Amino acid sequence: MNGNRKCGKVLTKGCRFEYEDGTPYIPFGTTVYALLYQPEYRIRETLETLRISPFNKIRFCIFPKYYEYVREEPDVFPFEMEGNKICVDRPVEIYWKRLETVLDELEEMGVQADLILFHPYDKWGFAHLTMSERKKYLSYIIQRISARKNVWWSLANEYDVMYDFKEEDWRELESFLADNDTQKHLISCHNWQKFYDSSHDTISHVSIQSCWYQEAGTLMKRYGKPVIYDEMGYEGNLQQNWGNLSAFEVVNRFWCVYTQGAYASHGETYYAEHEVLWWAKGGRLKGESPRRIQWLKEILESFPGALSPIVSGYEQQGSGDTQEDNSALLQKLMQLPESIRGFAFAMTKLTEKEKEKMLLADPQYFGHFKEKVYLRYFARSCPSICSMKLPKAGCYSVEVLDVWEMTRTQIYAAAEGEIEVRLPAKEGIAVLACQN
Structure with a gap:
């Protein structure tokens, strides 16, 4: 439960997160975009729901949101309005006190606040501020709340x-934020289709909207930073494709992402009276995915360290850019069994784009922590048997996990080397090997 979660400022270390004292932090996010624009009783209800949820990070907007299922006029704005003009030099104290109260309560329950500074879903003009106005706003929010430890900037x-x-403009604002925030909180930028270039040192981690979670390992390797799938569809029953994932599919996507050592955020969009959807307005969770996400969280937190993706055989094959590379690779390939030698050789002829396409069509969700933990997830595939190659010097407990039923079945108490694991030939199955 979040009541027992650690509090404090989060930093990045390579592709991982940790608290200032070096304790690992594994983000399990959720999304309530218009949290600050709800009536007080609903804000209370949302925070109490969050307290007993698995989620230790929440994304929400600073500016009001105007979009499907979020059409209400705000009771208060961050800044005074004069007709259609936003007066960014005249903050509204009631609003900022509300934000501070929410941040303090989130900190008390060990939840990080991923604050969305700008967004396009607007009818009041917040999406059309001048550069000067944007910087005045950023200066104010930095001065007002950056002393709090549980703040992230999106x-x-x-x-x-x-x-x-x-x-x-985005680069200028990115630099302005980094230069003026003396507390050096985490900074990211979320996309619709085109990924933000997260290569700059001022960007702490990669925050993306994508359902191509097969790319997680590639993105971690490219940027050398943590990767969070902050939007990959929501559990719900809306007519829009982004809002009608089954609970199983949400759980499936979480396992696909976390098995590779990346992270994700949840959202819920079940239609309700007065259009109170958790994704935008909070309230109470109705879905079946959160308790199964909690189970995944408990498993990951039991490991001695964070998972890293295991590079597949496809990725290990070179592209044959030089004669020397080809010669050395050919000698290596000739040592492979005849039955697979041709496939491996064909891989050397593929371009990088062809290889990327092949990897997306045949994803591998396989992670490890050194030689202590191996976790392979089969997603929607339904194999009846799995071959694994464990270190010969080790001694491993091997279990079959059912991610929906939340069951663990031990297959071997002490295994090493090459093993075969019988599987139930159904979706949502993982194999976990932990060193004894």
């Missing part, structure tokens, strides 16, 4: 939809 939700912002 430059935008779906930055590439905001047509008033040029590419260079």
